[in-house]
Amino acid sequence: MRCEDGHDDAAYVLGALSPAERAAYERHLATCSFCREAVADLSRVPDMLDRLEADEFARWLDPDHAVEPERPRKPQGRVKTFSVRLLSTAASIVLILVLGGGVFAWWWMGQQAPAEPVFGPAVAMSSIESTSPIAATIQLAGSESGTKVRMQCEYSVTAEPYNFKLIAYGPDGEKEQLGSWLARPGAEFSMDGGTRFTQGALARFELVRLDNTKMLVLDVK
Known part of the structure; x- marks a missing residue:
């Protein structure tokens, strides 16, 4: 059984809901275990993607993409840090959006397959x-x-x-x-x-x- 409000879980994790929508969804989370589990699973995605290098993410999106060897550059301080964070955030959004296509679902299930619940007698x-x-x-x-x-x-x-x-x-x-x-x-x-x-x-x-x-x-x- 799927919750009819489940389509808001990714938007909630990404902070894309309006204040009113977010408050309404949080009230829904208090009474819906399905959506709480979905939000808990999706909340791990940005943290994992923060560890991806920019070149690695580019190859993941396009296997034929050739990345030129990086030339030595002068440290760019906060500008470089901001660019990496921006790319990481974009990667998070892209990967969450392709969940419905099954790409991430296939990878995640291979990494951490949940155990089937063992039900007691009827x-x-x-x-x-x-x-x-x-x-x-x-x-x-x-x-x-x-x-x-x-x-x-x-x-x-x-x-x-x-x-x-x-x-x-x-x-x-x-x-x-x-x-x-x-x-x-x-x-x-x-x-x-x-x-x-x-x-x-x-x-x-x-x-x-x-x-x-x-x-x-x-x-x-």
């Missing part, structure tokens, strides 16, 4: 009512940024279509919405999401209708 959520049109199970896996959550649910063939959402509760009543979907009669739905709460801090999951009517619950502790 646990059935309990129904609030004696009869419920929806049934669901939840699996958990620990992660560096919190907890990965995998949910699977089934909806009764006789029920009306309705929108549902899954909410995780942490300490002191804190909560975070993990996702929402439209349940159709007789349909099955699965969702992989995540919460900032660690497994030790997770207290409860609630599956609720869009009008906040509780349908299913699962107490973690």
Whole structure:
């Protein structure tokens, strides 16, 4: 599942958002583990590119580019330092923009392939009512940024279509919405999401209708 606000992550790292957009995106980051992980990954790119030499970056952009041997020059002090920094910043922008093309993704995966999360057994959520049109199970896996959550649910063939959402509760009543979907009669739905709460801090999951009517619950502790 991809967050609909994920297209702002690179612009946020590069400082290209307006003050209002940046404030709105930071509020979104507080409740979205997907975007927090994307920003954490992208924030490493400029630091890595700062270590690239100008000639090396030119060859990376154009393998046929021939760089003449550098002639001895007099030290140019702050002017040279500014030029190197400017080129490094331009390199960062170019490389982040080609992420969608897969060039950097291929290189990054080769350097640091993330381990697949190991989910625990599926646990059935309990129904609030004696009869419920929806049934669901939840699996958990620990992660560096919190907890990965995998949910699977089934909806009764006789029920009306309705929108549902899954909410995780942490300490002191804190909560975070993990996702929402439209349940159709007789349909099955699965969702992989995540919460900032660690497994030790997770207290409860609630599956609720869009009008906040509780349908299913699962107490973690």
